[in-house]
Amino acid sequence: MQHNQVFNGLSRRELLSLIGITAGSAVMYQAMTSLGLAEESGYKGPLKLDGDPKGASVLILGAGLAGMTAALEMRQAGYKVQILEFNDRAGGRNWTLRGGDTYTELGGETQTCEFDEGMYLNPGPWRIPYHHNGLLAYCKRLGVALEPFQQLNHNAFLHSSKAFGGKPQRVRHIKTDFRGHVSELLAKVTQKSQLESSVTKEDQEILLEALKSWGALDADYGYRAGHLTSEYRGFEKDPGGGLGAAPVAGEPIGLPDILNSRLWGNLANYALYEFQTTMFQPVGGIDMIGKAFAREVGDLIKYNAKVSKIEQNDTGVTVTYEDTKNPGTPQQASADWCICTIPLTILSQIEINVGAPMQAAIEAVPYASSVKVGLQFKRRFWEEDDLIFGGVSYTDLPIAQISYPSTDFNKGGKGVLLGCYTWNGPNSYEFTSMSPAERVRLAVEYGSQIHPQYKDEFETGIAVAWHRVPFTLGCAGDWTEEARKEHYDNLCQIDGRIVLAGEHASYIPAWMEGAILSSLDAVSRLHQRVLAG
Template sequence: MKDMLQSPTRRQLLSMIGKTAGATAMYQAMTTLGFASESSFKESMDLKGAPPGASIVILGAGLGGLTAAYELRKAGYDVKVLEFQNRGGGRSWTINSGDRYTELGGEEVTCDFEEGNYLNGGPWRLPSHHYAVFHYCKQFGVELQPFIQTNDRAYLHRTDHFNGVPQRLGNVKDDIKGHVSELLSKAVNAGGLDRSVNKEDKEKLLEGLKGWGVLDKDYRYKTSHATSTHRGYSVYPGGGLMPDAKPSKVLPMNELLNSGMWSDLSNNFDVYVHQPTMFQPVGGMGKIGDAFTRECRDMIEFNAKVTKIHQDESGVTVNYVDSNSPDGATKTVRADWCVCNIPLSILTQMDINVSKPMKQAIAAIPYESSFKVGLEFNRRFWEEDEWIYGGVSYTDMPITQISYPSQDMFKTGPGVLLGAYGFGETSYKFNTLTPQERINVALAYGKYIHPQYPKEFKAGTSVVWHRIPWTLGCYGIWNESTRHQYYDTLCSIDNRIVLAGEHCSHIPAWQEGAILSGMDAAKRLHKKAKMLG
């Protein structure tokens, strides 16, 4: 951050320009590290011919486990699913009005939103290329609607820049484009690109820059009615004797560079995984987990806390206790095979007799820390006062971002914002706060972007993932080294046990990764079971 506050060097300037045009390169780099990959789903599964009487126990009713359960039962297996919670879906979780849960430390988190309002505690958006999610949503009747990721009316905000006043995303985007066009036109006119373009190309380039960057006849980007047709007016055109339109003021290039807002554009909007059109289930992301649970309900035993997983040459024995039973008596289930969908952060603490390489792989993958705070307000002031319908605002304050609902637009009455959402160091601080303190902090910071907060606030709820007992973290973190050393081992069939979940995929943190992992685990386990008869 300190470097960003200094006057930029030529190298920094070129780097920033590269960021605005380099989303593809960034996406490829993210894919190499195992993030934001495109789904490899091509077609639905059609497993057949399970060995007569073959049985499978699946540990964890997250999407990876339930995908495997659904497909393996269709193949003819006797399937039983053990789930720690009293619901299925895992991190495909929506917190609705009246919900409550207890986090590590004993604090109870409640949700007092009005009926119909909710917070997606885990996943909250679906990229258009996550084909497997859409396949099962269509098959199970989960209704989807557009999710608005990018909205030019949303804000970019820096505490120490522009006097702390949030700037419209579209204004920043247009002004960056205009200033870069002016700089490039100067380079062209000064002969700086003579080795790259001939005279005819030079003329075409200049003409193109003038239109693309909204430059005047002298190739300058400055406040004018022309620029305002792109970035918006300070006073919009009216009718009759209403005031004439007034141009909005262009942001100075040096302030834009020093603010670091360019990184928001490249990191949060231009990456492939956030490109429109994105989607969300009607009624909350938990509708996907609910649909899988409905399809698999007769196979699932809820409130089943697994305590031991033991495999031998002929099968797998799982010990578990009923968390609702006062005596805590141990129960046992025996099956020929096991698909383990338990998060690695939990599995590392369990008694499981897998090979030494598998144990090392399970222990090698840490889990990301993340937090979310949902804030309900008496009215949808972001729409009524600021013309913001969907989208995300980004800030350098600890709340990191504010997301505006893509559903129920123009609705009268209370609405919910995702008032804070972040990862890493910032989330460590949120992890130490009580549920009420998290709400207070989100309100205290958010009012610098939306002054309506104090007057309009109604209720709040939150999730800090390292304090969620059944996962102890948000998702598995991979890097190039750990993926090379441990990934194949983690995904291999260890005698009679195979793992599944987003951590066993090249798309960690996404439901698509969990579903594809469940499909792949089911397919490979079925192949081995048929081979052994």
């Protein structure tokens, strides 16, 4: 619920809450709409698990965000809770690599992170949209300090190795000039009355005004070099102070050049709902979230527990696991109920006696391939030389993106760039097949085509290829529309005494919000089941 207006003395939230309590959430959604509150969040507000579970126990598999959310809520509701976790830390993909950390990927290669104090890479999730209310609510509740994450910096680069002689272009130029040319073209046909059928005569007058304002068109509806366009795209020579300080206008990039460069294709990365301002990141690394959860439920977690079998019967669930620090002797944990957040890549390899529909669903979801490389540099040349403060540059090179740190702006000193971030496609697979050192070497080599300073300033790097991450074997659930239609509900249904949760059991795959909302929904339904006896 995104609105809370005061309504006849009762706040709308209070009113809606009353309606919700008496008539259920479908009626509540209708009420919201009729009150003019257009939108509903995937997060329904703090979980209220009323009713006594009467000593029921729950075994949670996985201490990622989904597992810890479930643990937090269910212990509070009176359940006996234990968590089994494969890693020797909580958080799962909510994970930050800092100097001194070591990481061994599938294939046996071990990297030791050599970043300086205060530098880090978030190999997995790294940014939070403003509408991920569930996650934001837990950050608030658990005291996780947030700072803005810059997705769009108008001074970052769009780069194509096949356009503009390989010279990177400023985002603000491509963005402003494309909008300007489009406005000019539409204004021209509007003036020629070629729109008559679709827009009324009166509206055409306003449309012309709007295009002029929006596109920075001149009095003749032209998008041309001059002070006006420079006020939007920046100047050739910026205005200054004192004598000889008059600005010099820049020359817009021609429409054919923009079109053929295909750099316009990157603009969506700044416009999507998930990437719009204001985005956030936790101060100090994404794992501040996992650590905050672990402060609450860490006492419930058994680490280094590798699950090999999940077995349920009419009275409970028994899980067989191995203590990876003392291997050889299978151990068991039992509870009345089980919430399993193990990624489907791994769960599909574990013996579990669920019904055929859930089993088919577990096997139906491929996991995305993704590679991230963090590169530490001696100095923040992107800020000092290029005036790029945060944001993401996009390129057609295999590294796909370069993201600049969203913190410690303008202070100088060292910095870590996200020097490669691929998502599916051949480049992801190719990077995954390389040794970590080779991934880092190539990220530096490719990146230096955009930032030649790389070669002088590079110090050390670390690379995570998600298909080689032992605890997930992939980045995130990569649902197709067809698979979702056939399997999603079967994946989410409670099967006997077992329910699954995690980003893979959500409509927001790969986002932390998906893990949390999935968990809250699973917990709610399981609690109802428990109360129903």
